[in-house]
Structures are given as C-alpha cells and as structure tokens.
Amino acid sequence: xxxxxxxxxxxxxxxxxxxxxxxxxxxxxxxxxxxxxxxxxxxxxxxxxxxxxxxxxxxxxxxxxxxxxxxxxxxxxxxxxxxxxxxxxxxxxxxxxxxxxxxxxxxxxxxxxxxxxxxxxxxxxxxxxxxxxxxxxxxxxxxxxxxxxxxxxxxxxxxxxxxxxxxxxxxxxxxxxxxxxxxxxxxxxxxxxxxxxxxxxxxxxxxxxxxxxxxxxxxxxxxxxxxxxxxxxxxxxxxxxxxxxxxxxxxxxxxxxxxxxxxxxxxxxxxxxxxxxxxxxxxxxxxxxxxxxxxxxxxxxxxxxxxxxxxxxxxxxxxxxxxxxxxxxxxxxxxxxxxxxxxxxxxxxxxxxxxxxxxxxxxxxxxxxxxxxxxxxxxxxxxxxxxxxxxxxxxxxxxxxxxxxxxxxxxxxxxxxxxxxxxxxxxxxxxxxxxxxxxxxxxxxxxxxxxxxxxxxxxxxxxxxxxxxxxxxxxxxxxxxxxxxxxxxxxxxxxxxxxxxxxxxxxxxxxxxxxxxxxxxxxxxxxxxxxxxxxxxxxxxxxxxxxxxxxxxxxxxxxxxxxxxxxxxxxxxxxxxxxxxxxxxxxxxxxxxxxxxxxxxxxxxxxxxxxxxxxxxxxxxxxxxxxxxxxxxxxxxxxxxxxxxxxxxxxxxxxxxxxxxxxxxxxxxxxxxxxxxxxxxxxxxxxxxxxxxxxxxxxxxxxxxxxxxxxxxxxxxxxxxxxxxxxxxxxxxxxxxxxxxxxxxxxxxxxxxxxxxxxxxxxxxxxxxxxxxxxxxxxxxxxxxxxxxxxxxxxxxxxxxxxxxxxxxxx
Amino acid sequence: xxxxxxxxxxxxxxxxxxxxxxxxxxxxxxxxxxxxxxxxxxxxxxxxxxxxxxxxxxxxxxxxxxxxxxxxxxxxxxxxxxxxxxxxxxxxxxxxxxxxxxx
Numbered sequence: 001x002x003x004x005x006x007x008x009x010x011x012x013x014x015x016x017x018x019x020x021x022x023x024x025x026x027x028x029x030x031x032x033x034x035x036x037x038x039x040x041x042x043x044x045x046x047x048x049x050x051x052x053x054x055x056x057x058x059x060x061x062x063x064x065x066x067x068x069x070x071x072x073x074x075x076x077x078x079x080x081x082x083x084x085x086x087x088x089x090x091x092x093x094x095x096x097x098x099x100x101x102x103x104x105x106x107x108x109x110x111x112x113x114x115x116x117x118x119x120x121x122x123x124x125x126x127x128x129x130x131x132x133x134x135x136x137x138x139x140x141x142x143x144x145x146x147x148x149x150x151x152x153x154x155x156x157x158x159x160x161x162x163x164x165x166x167x168x169x170x171x172x173x174x175x176x177x178x179x180x181x182x183x184x185x186x187x188x189x190x191x192x193x194x195x196x197x198x199x200x201x202x203x204x205x206x207x208x209x210x211x212x213x214x215x216x217x218x219x220x221x222x223x224x225x226x227x228x229x230x231x232x233x234x235x236x237x238x239x240x241x242x243x244x245x246x247x248x249x250x251x252x253x254x255x256x257x258x259x260x261x262x263x264x265x266x267x268x269x270x271x272x273x274x275x276x277x278x279x280x281x282x283x284x285x286x287x288x289x290x291x292x293x294x295x296x297x298x299x300x301x302x303x304x305x306x307x308x309x310x311x312x313x314x315x316x317x318x319x320x321x322x323x324x325x326x327x328x329x330x331x332x333x334x335x336x337x338x339x340x341x342x343x344x345x346x347x348x349x350x351x352x353x354x355x356x357x358x359x360x361x362x363x364x365x366x367x368x369x370x371x372x373x374x375x376x377x378x379x380x381x382x383x384x385x386x387x388x389x390x391x392x393x394x395x396x397x398x399x400x401x402x403x404x405x406x407x408x409x410x411x412x413x414x415x416x417x418x419x420x421x422x423x424x425x426x427x428x429x430x431x432x433x434x435x436x437x438x439x440x441x442x443x444x445x446x447x448x449x450x451x452x453x454x455x456x457x458x459x460x461x462x463x464x465x466x467x468x469x470x471x472x473x474x475x476x477x478x479x480x481x482x483x484x485x486x487x488x489x490x491x492x493x494x495x496x497x498x499x500x501x502x503x504x505x506x507x508x509x510x511x512x513x514x515x516x517x518x519x520x521x522x523x524x525x526x527x528x529x530x531x532x533x534x535x536x537x538x539x540x541x542x543x544x545x546x547x548x549x550x551x552x553x554x555x556x557x558x559x560x561x562x563x564x565x566x567x568x569x570x571x572x573x574x575x576x577x578x579x580x581x582x583x584x585x586x587x588x589x590x591x592x593x594x595x596x597x598x599x600x601x602x603x604x605x606x607x608x609x610x611x612x613x614x615x616x617x618x619x620x621x622x623x624x625x626x627x628x629x630x631x632x633x634x635x636x637x638x639x640x641x642x643x644x645x646x647x648x649x650x651x652x653x654x655x656x657x658x659x660x661x662x663x664x665x666x667x668x669x670x671x672x673x674x675x676x677x678x679x680x681x682x683x684x685x686x687x688x689x690x691x692x693x694x695x696x697x698x699x700x701x702x703x704x705x706x707x708x709x710x711x712x713x714x715x716x717x718x719x720x721x722x723x724x725x726x727x728x729x730x731x732x733x734x735x736x737x738x739x740x741x742x743x744x745x746x747x748x749x750x751x752x753x754x755x756x757x758x759x760x761x762x763x764x765x766x767x768x769x770x771x772x773x774x775x776x777x778x779x780x781x782x783x784x785x786x787x788x789x790x791x792x793x794x795x796x797x798x799x800x801x802x803x804x805x806x807x808x809x810x811x
Numbered sequence: 812x813x814x815x816x817x818x819x820x821x822x823x824x825x826x827x828x829x830x831x832x833x834x835x836x837x838x839x840x841x842x843x844x845x846x847x848x849x850x851x852x853x854x855x856x857x858x859x860x861x862x863x864x865x866x867x868x869x870x871x872x873x874x875x876x877x878x879x880x881x882x883x884x885x886x887x888x889x890x891x892x893x894x895x896x897x898x899x900x901x902x903x904x905x906x907x908x909x910x911x912x913x914x
Contacts, residue, residue: 438892449892455878519827519845522867522874522881545827549865549876557876561862807830807841808818810913 002030005302006091006101008081008246010035012044013275013291014107015063020299022071028303031073032099034091037130038078040064043439044130045288045471051134051162055436062439084250086268103270103302106247106258110240110276110286115150119212125234128159137233141166144232148172148221150209152179156237160201163235171202171229173209173221175238183328187344188351188367195324195349204229242277242284257284262309264298274298280312287315288471292441307514308488316377316468325366327373327468330380331355332363341394352394359387372396374464388758397461420462423455428466435470443467456711484523486515491527491744498531504539505532506546520546527745530632533668534740537782544800550630553803554790555612558605563612565604566629567619568665571639571657571677572600581622585615599636599674601627613804616791625789628665632746634673637661638686642679642696651696653679656725660694663729664736666786667779670743670752673736688716691739691749692732697721701728705735705761706753714750717758720766734765734775740782741775815903815910821847822907829864829873834913839900840864841911842873842884849902850884851911857882857895 005021007014010033018031035041041063049055068075076093083092090100112127114120124140126133137159140147145168149160152174164170172179178189179196193203204223212234213220220230242257253259253267257279264272264280274294276286285291290313300308316329334340334355341354350368354361354376360383364376375397379386386393414420416429434440434450446463447454453463482488489497494513503509506528510520520528525546532540544552555563567582582602586594593605607615616626629635637660640646642653657677664675676687677694687693689709693716695702700723704716719735722728738761743752753761764771793799816832824830824843831854832839838854840863852873854864861877871884881890887899901912 517870519869521869522879525867525869545825545868548867553865557862557865559859559861559877561860561865802823802825802830806833807823808816809833810816811835 003028003102004100005029005031005103005105006099007031007033007105007107008091009107009109009275009277010037010041010075010077011107011109011275012041012062012288013109013295014105015041016292016295017105017107017274017298017302018071018073019063020296021302024299024305025303026071029103031071032101033068033073033075034079034081034093034099035075035077036080037132039131040067040075040077042131046436047128047131047134048158048162051128051137051159052165053162057131059436081246082249084246086250086252086270089270101270103272105298105302106252106266106271106273106277107275108243108246108277111243112236113239113241114236115209115238117209117211119214119218120236122212122214122218123216124214124218124232125212125236128155128235128237129240137163137235138166140233141168145169146171146231147233147235148229148231149235149237150221151237151239152176152203152205153182153237153239154180155240156235157196159235159237161196161199163233164200168233169202170200171204171231173204173207173223175206175208177206179203179205183365184326184367185332185353185365188326188353188365191346191349191351191367192324192326240276240286242279244277247273247277255279262297262311263301264294264310265301272298272302280310283312285313285315287313288441289313290315314377314381316373325368325370325469327366327370328364329373329377330361330363332365334363338362341390343394354393356386356390359385359390361386371461371465373468374461382755384755385757385759389754420466421450421452421455421459424451426450426452431463431466432470435467440467441471483527484521486510486517486520486524487513489513494528495531495535495742498535502536503532504536505541506543526551526632530668530670530745534782537785544803551632552800553609553612554616554626554630554794555607555609556630560606562606562608564629565607565612565615565619566597566601566627567624568627568661569601569624570661571637571654573654573658574601578622578624581619581624585618588618589615597629597636599629600638601629601636603629610804610806613795617795620789620792620795626791632671633667633669634661634664634675636674637664638674638676638690640677640679640684642677646679648682649679649696650698651679651701653677653685653694653696656694656696656701656728657685659725659729660732663733663783666788667736667740667783668786669736669740670745671748673739673749675732689713690716692735694728699723701725703728703731703735706749706758708748708750710748712750717753719758719762730772730776731765733779734772735761737775737779737782738764740779814913816913818909818911820907821849821904821909823909824849827868829866829868831862831864832911836913838862838864839911839913840873841902841909842868844868844871844884849904849909851900851902852882852884852887853898853900855897856880857887857889857897858893863897 043060043062046060079093081091082094090098092098112129126136147163147168147170149156149172152172160170160172178186179193208224210224211222212218213222218234220228222228244254244258247254247258258273258277260266260273260278260280264274266273275291294310297308297310332355338355338357343352353365355363361380366373414428418428420426420428431450431452438449440446453460483491503512509528529543529546549557555565589611591604595603597603637657639654639657643649643651660675674690675692676685676690678685678687679696687695688704689707693704702721703719705719707716708714739749818832827845829840829842832841840852840854842850854862856863856875858880861875863873865876866873872881874881880893882897887897889895903910
C-alpha cells in the first residue's frame, strides 16, 4: 500500500514540491492537499500585474484543479487545517474533517504584517497577499477615490502603482527615509521616488502611523506628529511574517519561522516544511527562487533518494513597476571592511553602485540601466576575484571585450517584437508569453520552452533580464551549478574526484559520484570522457559513443546529414601536390562545394558518410592528415608570411606556426582552440583574438592568451614577452595544459580566464618556472597518446569499422 | 501485410550506438541501449530532419546531433516541452538476430 503524504498550504512552494516529487517518484504516495484559499495554485508574485490590469487571474494560475485530478491528488480548497495530532499522525481541519499521514509537508507561507495600531481591524483595512485582497482593491477602486498604502517596500510600491493605474489617488506612507531600503541605498531610493512622483504617486516619508480613523469603515489615517490624511482604503504592505500559527499550536519548534535542517526536515522527523514559513540556517526567504530550490531538495528526501542539500540562497530583486528599471543583489550598503565603486548620471537617470569586499563583489544596486545585473550577480555568486578587470568593472561585461551590441541590449526598453535570440529567432514577446503562460521560473525552463539562448548562449544575459523583470526576482543558490540534470555536482568537484580517486572511466565516475542516470546524458558524457582522458592520458580509454558525432566520425556533420572534410595544412602552407590531390578527391567524389576556410585551409562539403574512409585514404596518400576541424582540440595555427618574405617581418612567423601546430595537434581539450602567429605588430594573422597568439617583435615574441573572435569578440590579454622560439613552445604547452586540467568542458579560454583571472594564469605559467615546466611536461606526455592521425586509423579498418557502413542496404 | 526484414545481429551495433538501415523509403536508424535492447526509428528528427542515428544514446533516449532534441527510442516522441514524432518500427530479436518490420 502506498504511503500517505499530506500537504498543508496549497501555495507555490508546496505545489512545486509536489511537482518535483511526481517527477522522480510518481507512485510513492497517496497525496492529499489542504488549501485555505478556494483556488488551485496561482503565481502570487504576479498579483501586482493583476492589480495593475495587465493580467487576469486565469493568466496567473500555475496548477489548475484539473492538474490535481490528473495526478490523483485529493485537493481540499477553502479548508484550513487548525490542528495536527502528531501522535496519531493526522491533520484536523476547521470543519472537523481529518486526514492521516505518513509524511506531512507544511507550506503555510506567510501573512501580511498588519501594524497593530488602533483601528487596524476596521473595514477597508487590508493586506496585499492573495486574490481576495486584489478583488477587494479592485472593487473599492470602482466607487472610492483615495487610498493610503502603508509601506514603501517592494510590495507597497507595486500595490500603489496598481491602484494608481486603477484610477485612485494614492499616498504611500513609509516609516523610513528611503524607499525600498532593503533593496536600495539612499541615492537610488531618491531617484526612484522622483520617478514615481512623476507618474503621479504621493509620498509621506519618515511618517509613523498612529491610528486608523473612521467609524465602522476607514476614513483616514493619523500619524504620530498629529497630522491626518483621509482615505477610503488602507493597504498594509509593511512586510510579511512567516505563518507559524499552526506549527506553534502543535508544538513544532519555530523561531521566526519553522526551523528546518538542510534537508527541509523539521524537528519532527515525519514533518517537512518549505517556503516562506521556514527558517533555514537563521534565514527566512520571501522570494520565489529559494522556495523552488527548497522544493527540489524536499522532494528528493520525500522520495527517499537521500541526496540533495539546501545550503541557502543569494537573492536579487527587480521591481515590477512598468517602466522602472531597478536591480539589486547582496549586501549593497557595505561597512568599514568594504569598498564602493559608484557611477551617477542624474540627467540620464542612471545610478550604479558596486560594493566590493576583498576584491570580490558583495552587493550591487543599479537604477536606470540594469543590463549587467545578471553578470554582477554571477560574479557575486561565484565570488570571482575582480582585481584583474576592476577598472572596467563598472562599465559592464561588454567592456571586457566588445559584444557588438552596445546600447541595443536593454531588455526593459525592448518592444515585444524585438528579437532577443538571433540563433533561434525568438522575440522578447515570445519569451514573456512563455514565462507567464507556462509558469516558468528558471533560465533552463525558458531555454527548454522557447529555445531562447539555447544555442550559442550569447543572449543569456538578456533572457535572464527578461526573466527577472517578468517573474520579479531572480535568485540563485550559492552552490556551483550542476554539470547536468544527471547529478548535483559541479564541474570542479567532478574534476577533483577524478584526480583524487584515480577514476579512469566514465562509468567509474558515475558510480563514484552516484549519478542519477545510469547512462548519463548527451551533456555529461562528452564532458566526463574528456575529463578522464585529460587526467589519465595513459590509462583512460576513449569512449566513442560519448563523443559528439563530429568527433566520432572525424568530420563535420552538416544540416543535410552529409559531412565536410578539412585536411590539415601546417601553418597554412600547402603544395601543388596537395592541391592536386584535393582537386582529384573533389572530382572523384563529386564534391559539390569547395571552400577556403577562415583558418587558412580547404573544406570539402557534401560528402556522404560511407565515402569518408575512401576520401581520407586518397588524402592520406598525398601526405595529408586530419585537420581536426570538427573537434574540441587544436583547430588551426594561422600565420602571416613573416620575415622570410615580408619587408616588415621581424621573425619567421610561418616557421614558428608550423612548429606550434606540430606540437599541439590532436590534443583533447575542453573546447576548440585556435593559435596564430603574426610576424610583426601589424598582426596580419589576427593573433590577438586567438586562444593563444604570438606577435613577433624585433626583440622576441609577445605571447597573448584567451582571445576570441566568435560569439563575443574578446581581445587577448598579454601573458608575457619571451626571447626565443623554444620559450614560445614551452609557454604554449604550459598554457594549454593548465586550460586542459582546470577549465570546464565547453569553456573556451576566454570565459575560463575571466573566471579564474589572468593573475592566476600568470602565477602558474609565467612567475613560477618550475610550475611552467611541469605543466609543459605533462602536456608533452599527454600528446604521446593523442598524436596519431584518426583518418589513417579508420582507413586501415582497425578502428571503428562499423561506423561508416550501413547496417544493411535494402532494395 | 507484415514485412519483417533480417538486418543483422545485436553485436553489429555498438552499445549506446546506432547504425543505419538504408531502404527505398529512406533511412531507418537501429539503436542498441546499454542493456542490449534494440529499437528502430525513422532516421529523421521531427524538428529539422537531423539524422538521429548520429546522436548520443542514453537510457531510452537519443539526443539529435543537430539541435539537441531528445527523442524516445520506444515511440519516437520528442521529450519535454518539444513536440513531434519520428516514426518508429517494430523490432524482434531472436538469439541475437535482429528483425525490423518495415511498412
């Protein structure tokens, strides 16, 4: 017989826990839900847009009554649970009905804080918490004129904005000097106040409410200083309090909230709790993302998977008042131990403040221009050392390299028709619609439903902004992002486990780290295959089935399922014989298109998979090998002609390029890797947008690293200057090895170095000669196992003989 | 009318891999899972026609190599929020010999 799970509280946190639970253990429990409100589960955060008339109740429903039916969940709406018999394991509702449980989940949420001044219980005094409150406000707006909103925080301002749009005269009363003092500092708070005054709101600052006036119904508010204003409606939005009424009645340990451990379990092991009612590690949360993380962990333990720990969340906030662009995160007030970087342009309505502690971002406030909010929030969560780019930090991520969209990427300013994701043609309106109609809350969900930012990822920041401004807050866990859905471990943990425990196969990694999916998935398998090969080059065996098709077939798959073939041309050099052989192959196999690539070689398109070995055989016969144009490995070494011919050339750039290509080809890397060597500072080989670039000068060689000419153009950082070709090669090997050993799979060198910092790379590769030599030696050693031509291996028929032939041909 | 065709043996296909059956009506992808079950789908992703035989196989699913759609090996249906279906074919395995029922 199934165990019984009872959920008390049919709000976002509780229902999300059930959704997570049904995903992983759909048959484990008979589930009964008690909700005090007469609805299914709706998105409470979107009550503000409902009040403002921008959305309807139906549009904010997350789980309809049908959803409960379809999942065989017994739902009691409008039934408040008033007691729990913990000995007999049953809950008791106000109407006397009962339900017994094996596991109980309390998700009682929070209550609006009604300031206990005289008259607070008069008709016309309400909170702003549920659909009923919104209905009351909308009803009141029909025949009353003036409203006082007590509370100048996020909730109060959203309520005030909505009531104003409903045609009421609104005065916001705030006890502090600064609006939204939990999210804003005094400067940005003042800018916000001015903007909202411009829209028609009135403010009474530093005003302490003394009494609500009126007979049965409210008629006004009196303050401590004796002044009065009239009001037909008073909305108390002075904060929320975790609803611990039930927990206290049944003797369950609660302080500000119901106290839970890292598995969301209360002091009664049969009772779990999630959402705004809980207190975890001393913190309570009133934002949605932490609740969802809690839901995920709680579901995991209810399903008795026994893994998953909630470690708290860092939160960020956006104000959902149309046309006001505001972002804040972390500790933005600062103290004696912090430093501030501030930019203020009052005329343009822009204010930004970053708070740094030990060269790491600890908080951020942005007003008017929040485009880089998601980036700062990422740096804050990752605790990235920003000293290497501190002077350009304030100007945003684009200034670490020109993304080419400057001024055109403010999400709030975009119209619904404007395209956000250029790869998949997704407009802003499309994303917003998916978020609201499908009830999406995370970047992953938006990617899955709309494909926005799911291809090249360059619009991720924009999508995050749209998500944040539509959902209202965008918060995240402090822990590292998991590699994929098969596990909760981040890349660094996995790499360390492989190193420290001598794990030499994908299978052993999955077993050691308790992967949820026996086979892994298309995201983690290629990563794990690379990680074991990089850590144990002599022992790990390559798993072809865990490589993307291009690396398995050693050619580039094209949209029609044919392949393209690129033979290597060392340093961009070729010969009449090689060109003749390429021409012969093109004739013999009726190659429809021959193209010169950006990497100084020749690409043959439209080749059928079964013809690949024959094509390679002909190219091999002319002395050519695979150009690895398809792999996470060295692609090309681009060169200019250099001192041998060029009147400006200072060194033999072509010759050095050939040497570097001979040194590095075939190496397994986290992502593709490009090298260039220019013979003089005119830099015709464009070495300063490559992963490793050499610019020859009269006195030696400048070494540049971590450039990128792709999605986001990023000029290289200067690593150092050396005097000889041998040194160039040693530094190159050491740099590549550090990248191979420490970057995450699918990180190009640019994002990797932005994460770890140029100083760190210099420390390992430049400052410490012993470290450099050791890295280079490990690189040379690993190359012993990777420098055999994959084309020749397959032409011989000894490797992957079945890959290129059909299983059977019929008819 | 049934049209069962012998196409080869289980060992002809790598574990977590796939090979192609060329037919006059187009390619059929024949898959082998980690636990040696065999499935056959039309070798065309319902999204943009990507060759599913070239994807990465995991569990009962193949991920299309072109745009990462996940397709169920059991019924050809796209997983998650994506919608679409690659046709699937009945498969029999007897003593390691695979038969596929072509339509």
